[in-house]
Amino acid sequence: xxxxxxxxxxxxxxxxxxxxxxxxEGKAKINVHLGTCGIASGAREVLHAxxxxxxxxxxxDVIVTTSGCAGLCKREPMATVEIAGEAPxxxxxxxxxxxxxxxxxxxxxxxxxxxxxxxxxxxxxG
Amino acid sequence: xxxITIDGKELEFDEGLTILEAAKKLQIKIPTLCYNExxxxxxxxRICLVEAATRAAPERSRLVPACTAPAEDGxxxxxxxxxxxxxxxxxxxxxxxxxxxxxxxxxxxxEMGVGPDSSNLDVVGHYLLHRAPKRESTNCILCSLCVRVxxxxxxxxALSLKERGIGRKVTPPFERVAESCIGCGSCAYVCxxxxxxxxxxx
Amino acid sequence: xxxxxxxxxxCAGTGCVSNNSFxxxxxxxxxxxxxxxxxxxxxxxxxxxxxxxxxPIVVVKPDDIFYQLLTEEQIPHLVEExxxxxxxxxxxxxxxxxxxxxxxxxxxxxxxxxQQLIALANRGLIDPENIDExxxxxxxxxxxxxxxxxTPEQVIEEIKASGLRxxxxxxxxxxxxxxxxxxxxxxxxxxxxxxxxGTSPSAQERTSGLALKYIICNAxxxxxxxxxxRSIVESDPHALLEGMLIGAYAxxxxxxxxxxxxxxxxxxxxxxxxxxQARDYGLLGEEILGSDFNFDISVSKGAGAFVCGEETSLIGxxxxxxxxxxxxxxxxxxxxxxxxxxxxNNVETWxxxxxxxxxGADWYSSIGTETSKGxxxxxxxxxxxxxxxxxxxxxxxxxxxxxDIGGGIPDGKKFKAVQTGGPSGxxxxxxxxxxxxxxxxxxxxxxxxxxxxxxxxxENNCMVEVARYFVSFTQEESCxxxxxxxxxxxHMMNILDNITQGKGQEGDIELLEKIGKxxxxxxLCGLGNTAPNPxxxxxxxxxxxxxxHIRDKRCPAGVCKALITYSIDPQNCTGxxxxxxxxxxxxxxGERKQTHVIDQQKCIKCGMCDSVCNFDAVRIE
Numbered sequence: 001x002x003x004x005x006x007x008x009x010x011x012x013x014x015x016x017x018x019x020x021x022x023x024x025e026g027k028a029k030i031n032v033h034l035g036t037c038g039i040a041s042g043a044r045e046v047l048h049a050x051x052x053x054x055x056x057x058x059x060x061d062v063i064v065t066t067s068g069c070a071g072l073c074k075r076e077p078m079a080t081v082e083i084a085g086e087a088p089x090x091x092x093x094x095x096x097x098x099x100x101x102x103x104x105x106x107x108x109x110x111x112x113x114x115x116x117x118x119x120x121x122x123x124x125x126g
Numbered sequence: 127x128x129x130i131t132i133d134g135k136e137l138e139f140d141e142g143l144t145i146l147e148a149a150k151k152l153q154i155k156i157p158t159l160c161y162n163e164x165x166x167x168x169x170x171x172r173i174c175l176v177e178a179a180t181r182a183a184p185e186r187s188r189l190v191p192a193c194t195a196p197a198e199d200g201x202x203x204x205x206x207x208x209x210x211x212x213x214x215x216x217x218x219x220x221x222x223x224x225x226x227x228x229x230x231x232x233x234x235x236x237e238m239g240v241g242p243d244s245s246n247l248d249v250v251g252h253y254l255l256h257r258a259p260k261r262e263s264t265n266c267i268l269c270s271l272c273v274r275v276x277x278x279x280x281x282x283x284a285l286s287l288k289e290r291g292i293g294r295k296v297t298p299p300f301e302r303v304a305e306s307c308i309g310c311g312s313c314a315y316v317c318x319x320x321x322x323x324x325x326x327x328x
Numbered sequence: 329x330x331x332x333x334x335x336x337x338x339c340a341g342t343g344c345v346s347n348n349s350f351x352x353x354x355x356x357x358x359x360x361x362x363x364x365x366x367x368x369x370x371x372x373x374x375x376x377x378x379x380x381x382x383x384p385i386v387v388v389k390p391d392d393i394f395y396q397l398l399t400e401e402q403i404p405h406l407v408e409e410x411x412x413x414x415x416x417x418x419x420x421x422x423x424x425x426x427x428x429x430x431x432x433x434x435x436x437x438x439x440x441x442x443q444q445l446i447a448l449a450n451r452g453l454i455d456p457e458n459i460d461e462x463x464x465x466x467x468x469x470x471x472x473x474x475x476x477x478x479t480p481e482q483v484i485e486e487i488k489a490s491g492l493r494x495x496x497x498x499x500x501x502x503x504x505x506x507x508x509x510x511x512x513x514x515x516x517x518x519x520x521x522x523x524x525x526g527t528s529p530s531a532q533e534r535t536s537g538l539a540l541k542y543i544i545c546n547a548x549x550x551x552x553x554x555x556x557x558r559s560i561v562e563s564d565p566h567a568l569l570e571g572m573l574i575g576a577y578a579x580x581x582x583x584x585x586x587x588x589x590x591x592x593x594x595x596x597x598x599x600x601x602x603x604x605q606a607r608d609y610g611l612l613g614e615e616i617l618g619s620d621f622n623f624d625i626s627v628s629k630g631a632g633a634f635v636c637g638e639e640t641s642l643i644g645x646x647x648x649x650x651x652x653x654x655x656x657x658x659x660x661x662x663x664x665x666x667x668x669x670x671x672x673n674n675v676e677t678w679x680x681x682x683x684x685x686x687x688g689a690d691w692y693s694s695i696g697t698e699t700s701k702g703x704x705x706x707x708x709x710x711x712x713x714x715x716x717x718x719x720x721x722x723x724x725x726x727x728x729x730x731x732d733i734g735g736g737i738p739d740g741k742k743f744k745a746v747q748t749g750g751p752s753g754x755x756x757x758x759x760x761x762x763x764x765x766x767x768x769x770x771x772x773x774x775x776x777x778x779x780x781x782x783x784x785x786x787e788n789n790c791m792v793e794v795a796r797y798f799v800s801f802t803q804e805e806s807c808x809x810x811x812x813x814x815x816x817x818x819h820m821m822n823i824l825d826n827i828t829q830g831k832g833q834e835g836d837i838e839l840l841e842k843i844g845k846x847x848x849x850x851x852l853c854g855l856g857n858t859a860p861n862p863x864x865x866x867x868x869x870x871x872x873x874x875x876x877h878i879r880d881k882r883c884p885a886g887v888c889k890a891l892i893t894y895s896i897d898p899q900n901c902t903g904x905x906x907x908x909x910x911x912x913x914x915x916x917x918g919e920r921k922q923t924h925v926i927d928q929q930k931c932i933k934c935g936m937c938d939s940v941c942n943f944d945a946v947r948i949e
Contacts, residue, residue, distance in 0.1 A: 002610025004618045005472045008463055015464030021335045021389045022453045022465065029390075034414030051333065051368075063390045064333060066414045169655050170809045172850045189849050194655045216846040220815040249835055250842045259822055268808065287650060287808070290633065292818045294808035 017055075020063060027061035028107050031080040034066045042095065043077035049096035050079070053103045062107060075118065081106055092118045128199035133206060145203055146174060146192040156205050157214065157234065159221075159318050160269035161193040165278055169194040171269055173217045173234075177204040189213060215240055216250065221267050223254040228265040228319045265321040268294055272313035272322055282306045285313060333368040334411065335389040337452055341376025341562055342555075342594050344383035348400065349373075352384045355403035363412055372461075375563020375598075377452035379439055381715035382422065387434055387452060394434040395420045425713045425735055439714040442733050444695065446703045447495075447679040448719045451563040456598050459605040462566040468611060470682035474574050475619045478685075483578035484510060487681065489689035491701030496546055496637070496674030497752065497778045498854070499700075499767045505671060508661035509541060510579045512669035539582035542665045543575050544672040546642060547588035547595075550634035551750030552801060554781045556705040557675035559717050561588070561595040564679070565602035569625065571678030573611070574685055576623045579671055584625040587642050590632060599627060634751075634805035638853050639672045640664075641807065652807040653853035674779065676705055696722035700766035704777065710747075710784035713738050720765070727761040730784055741786040745869070749778025751798045751805075752858030754865030755791065774865040776858065790887035791870040792877050796824035798862040802855060813856030816847040820863060829890040832878035837867060886948040889933040893949060896937075898923040900945035907937035907946070 001007075012019070032038075032047045047066060054062050072078065075092035081102065082088040089112055091102055098116055105111050127138045132145070135152050144167065149156050160171040169191045179187035181200030189210070192203075204210060218235045225231050226242070235241055242255045273285045273296060284304035288297045298304035314322045338344075338353045356371050377385050382396040393416050395406070402420060409415045421430035422437050431437050445451065454461035462468070474483050488503025545568060549557040561568060572584045588596060603625060606612045614622045633651050635641045640654040643665050664670025680702060684692045693701045700722040706729065709715050713735030720729060726746055730736070737743050745755040754775035756763060763769050767777050785794070803817045820843055826832055844860030851857050867874060876882045883891040896907070896916075903921040908914075915931050918924030926937070938946040 001608070002613075002615075005476055008468055008472055008617075011460055011463045012466070015460055017332070018335070018461065019464045021332060022337075034412075036413060039413070047333070065391055066333065067391075067416075167655055168809075169852060170811070172810055172812055172852070175850055191852075196657060213846065213850050217811055217850065220811050220819075223819075224811075224815055248842070249839050250846070253823075253839055253843075254819065258819055267811070268814070270809075289808070290635070291804060291806040291808045292814055294814065 027084050029063045029082045032066050033078045037073035038076040041076045045096055046077045046094045046099050049099040090118045091116045130197045130201045132203040143197045144193060145195050145197050148197040154205060156192050158193060160271060162271055162316055165274045167193045168270055173214060175213050177207055177210055219251045219254045223258050225265050225267060227263060230319045265319040266296060267319060269318060271316040272296060275312045275316045279312050280308060280310050282308060332370040336369060336371045337374045337387040337389060339377045339383055339385040339452060340373035343380035344385060347383050349384035351400045352398050355400045359404050359407035365411060369411060372455050374452045374454060375456045376559045378717035392433045392435055394422055394437060396422055439733050443719050444703050444721050445719050446683050447560060447676050447705055456563055456565055457601050459566060467566055468570055470685040471570050471573050472617055474577055474685055475617050475621055480578045483574060486689045487684060490684045490692040492680055494674060495676035499777060502677055506579050509669050509671040512662045541579055541581040542668055542670040543572060543579060543581045543584045544670060545572060545586040545675055545678055546672055547586055547675050548630050548637040549589055550637040551779055551781045553709055554750060554779055555707050556780045558592050558595050560675050560679050562598050565599050567679040568675055569602060569606055571681035572625060573623060574681050577621050582623060586625060586627045587630060587646060589630040635807040635855055638855060652809045697766045699768055704780060706780045706782045708734050708782050711737055711786040712784040722766045723764045725762050725764055726756055737786050744787055744789055745785045747783040749776040750781040751802045752776055752861055753778045754861045755869060757869040774868055788885050790883055790885035791866040791873050793828055793887050795863045795866045796828055799824055802859040810852035810856060812847045812850040816843055817859050819843060827877050828888040830881045836878055837874050841867060892933060893928060894926055894931055894933060895947050896924050896926060897945045897947050900943045902943050906940045910936050910940045912936060
């Protein structure tokens with residue numbers, strides 16, 4: 001199939017999620033914590049919820065990733081949301097519905113969902 | 127008309143001449159070995175190297191082969207400076223080291239004051255003519271005149287160069303008598319060291 | 329397209345492949361399937377990452393976690409820990425050689441973090457066998473821009489303004505070179521239609537068998553140990569193709585040829601695949617991207633001659649003639665392949681072009697130094713901790729490359745020299761480590777940039793042997809056309825052979841210097857002009873080593889076999905018999921628990937005893 005210049009754009013569009021993953025340059029990053037405790041309390045469902053939301057809304061600047069246990073096992077499932085240029089926000093006691101709200105209000109709207117948040121920023125000493 | 131200066135003498139000429147051809151017009155002799163006026167120039171033996179500088183940068187002269195370098199307007203050429211003579215000596219010493227028994231090379235070297243018995247050999251000449259490892263005897267200096275003449279005059283392509291580097295040699299295809307050879311003798315005629323001879327086929 | 333959570337980028341460059349990276353990939357796929365993670369995790373093979381001594385390599389995106397030295401057996405644990413339980417596995421990560429904590433993120437590892445990738449921008453990120461991935465990361469955008477928004481003249485102006493210089497070694501300004509070819513008339517014999525500069529060749533022209541003009545990619549990469557070009561072709565072949573397309577448009581060439589050395593089977597395979605995919609998308613052929621620009625590329629394999637890296641010899645080889653340099657003028661830009669105006673550039677030069685067109689000359693010329701713009705790819709090898717391929721901005725110092733990126737000298741040895749430019753180059757000693765890497769500075773130091781080879785040497789490298797090695801290489805590769813190179817390098821080699829065998833004579837150093845200078849001035853082409861460089865620079869900076877070989881018949885670095893003896897130190901020897909058992913000529917005698925002795929008459933100096941001794945009892949002097 002012989003390409004026209006517009007077709008190059010179409011292919012880039014189609015491959016957007018791959019590019020996003022490879023270049024890892026997102027405006028927002030959702031890090032779902034998947035330690036044993038997290039998995040046991042349903043973190044995988046939270047993960048899948050976020051993945052579906054990103055896919056459906058075509059959030060091209062959002063990266064969903066996972067990491068190990070964040071340390072606060074009692075409040076799992078947990079996810080840390082990092083908007084570029086802002087301090088990371090740790091959300092606790094999550095489920096797929098809460099994930100949806102966080103996605104719409106924080107990621108898309110820019111407003112932290114305070115009721116689900118544990119803390120803003122990283123651990124402090126003392 | 128362009129103007130070139132060779133060894134202080136000026137020549138006006140039409141574009142398209144090489145330095146060697148311009149020098150010939152001025153009756154300035156530059157030694158050659160792989161050059162023949164009827165064949166395409168090769169630039170391989172390097173014995174015709176002369177110093178050339180442009181009008182724009184007269185102090186930045188380079189060694190160029192006279193047989194292939196185009197004569198340019200405003201060019202200043204020197205064929206007998208120490209630098210040129212030194213380089214020429216180096217080349218003839220290399221060839222004499224390669225073909226110590228060649229009459230023609232010995233003669234050319236002697237004209238330049240070079241020979242195994244010369245008293246003025248520098249450390250390079252001394253090494254090349256006395257210490258260098260001995261090799262299988264040959265008079266061929268790989269000037270490729272025979273190859274070129276066969277390609278360009280009778281156009282029979284009966285000779286070519288085989289192998290690269292120090293093992294290079296002139297040979298007919300597969301080192302057997304070439305089927306395309308017509309026995310015209312052009313190769314023997316142009317060979318500067320009379321390495322190629324013509325024999326009666328039995 | 330499904331949303332993958334992770335992309336696992338498995339390096340499939342030649343280095344990692346020969347270390348079983350495909351087996352690692354298969355193991356990853358198996359384990360992922362076992363844990364039913366196929367919908368979440370995509371496994372992709374990419375081209376060379378550049379960190380070749382630490383392969384097989386897997387990079388986990390988007391987190392940028394770097395795993396190295398992987399084996400098949402480690403994969404089940406890795407998959408379970410990192411991808412199932414979310415715990416990256418520290419013991420599979422990179423650890424600095426000086427000790428310290430493992431560094432999980434690739435961009436934090438100094439080897440990677442200090443590089444700036446332009447020609448190698450896509451390395452390790454995309455599957456080189458999938459053109460869509462190249463397009464996904466912005467590929468062919470530059471071509472589109474050139475064809476739809478720029479005239480050929482504007483493209484040339486942009487390349488000129490960028491300051492790009494030929495990356496094959498000579499460093500000639502690329503934009504100027506393109507302009508010479510564009511301006512050359514191809515109205516001479518062979519062409520049915522009088523094209524003149526700048527006319528887009530038609531299909532009719534191509535059926536006559538000859539294009540108006542040609543562009544060639546020199547992928548011969550002859551320097552021993554150099555693999556910059558191979559990496560680009562294996563990891564990102566489309567970068568090369570896009571560069572050539574843009575160049576052909578600017579110059580008005582209808583046909584391109586890639587001359588690639590025959591010893592690169594993987595690169596050749598990926599190249600042919602890329603060409604096919606590009607043709608399928610109409611990016612090669614007629615009316616590219618809907619314009620009236622027609623262009624296609626053919627591939628020719630080299631047959632093992634270093635001299636074919638010289639452009640007129642390369643053309644001779646393509647034409648089926650003897651590969652030997654031609655009389656110039658005429659230059660290839662006026663009369664090259666089949667007598668047509670031809671522009672030849674190196675792989676890395678072509679690979680820089682799309683980036684310059686996409687991001688602009690201003691951006692490109694902001695990188696590098698006043699005279700040397702942009703970045704350069706170097707193969708950093710030899711006695712250095714982090715061996716591999718690096719791309720750095722021009723102007724970075726040698727010290728930064730060897731110590732910050734390279735991680736310094738292994739085994740606590742002392743740095744001695746960096747050899748740059750391959751057989752045409754020279755050595756940079758410790759006193760010049762702060763030399764900025766750019767064309768002029770390296771030439772002033774007595775070396776050259778060359779195509780990018782950088783061999784690090786330590787106290788156990790003998791500089792005389794290094795000179796001998798390089799001269800024996802150029803000697804073997806000399807085409808034989810001109811007397812100074814053919815005969816002169818042979819003599820230099822003999823003199824160096826003698827010196828390393830203890831047969832050197834007083835005056836040999838001066839002899840080498842004089843012969844070297846003569847050859848440099850009288851040889852016909854770059855091979856001959858530069859063949860004496862390794863000798864001349866090692867004499868310049870390491871004269872004492874030559875003197876030791878000649879006067880004292882001694883090799884200070886302990887390398888030249890004829891000048892060293894192996895002996896056993898009775899202080900350290902425990903009589904474990906390991907050396908005697910492993911000696912290939914059985915020249916070591918001794919009872920168990922008694923000091924062993926080497927028979928000097930029979931010893932062949934192979935070094936086997938030293939490598940098996942656990943008590944540091946073998947002395948080499």
